[in-house]
Amino acid sequence: MNLATRWIFPLLLGMSLLWGATLAHAAQMIATATEGAHLRSGPSTRYKVQWELSRGFPLQVIGNKSGWYKVRDFEGDTGWIARSVTNRQAHHVAKVEGLNIRSGPGTSYRVLAKARYGEILRTLGRQGNWVKVKLGKVTGWTSKRYLWGW
Structure with missing residues (x-):
């Protein structure tokens, strides 16, 4: 077995799988499931409410932590929203x-x-x-x- 077979190909495969997972995650969209859902400055109710969003407001998921999504809106603003007040209705x-x-x-x-x-x-x-x-x-x-x- 040469170096390419033992190390480089598996490394490239792992990197491509990681890249694909990152792209899939970056493109994930959600919407608010309730009227007046709070977009916060951090991933818990202890953080300040930045905005109240209308039902159906689409958001792009850019991260998540302990039942919270870090999201971006259509103007590029970011914040955190509880997963429980979202859905995947387009x-x-x-x-x-x-x-x-x-x-x-x-x-x-x-x-x-x-x-x-x-x-x-x-x-x-x-x-x-x-x-x-x-x-x-x-x-x-x-x-x-x-x-x-x-």
Whole structure:
């Protein structure tokens, strides 16, 4: 057995598995399961509440500790949220003011409603670069490039 077979290949395999796990973890998305969920400065209720979040607010998991997720929001702000007040129900946030919600997946479809910057949209499906969303009582389509979430 040569050096490459005994040490280098297993080392590279381990590094690639670790890299893959890191990428998978970095892309994990969650949403708030309750209205008024607290985003805190640290991983316990002893830490200061930074924000209260609306139900369905999407967050990207960037770490975890003892029943708490360290998360990032659509503006890049970070904080900690209790795992117990989250779920994996897909949502998006409007990244622009006046986001058009259309009757179909394309710009030729009529506008049914407009979302405000930061407004939460329930994700219902996808078709190419279009996302089917629910905003209040309106169900329609919007361009993926103006959204953040999953």
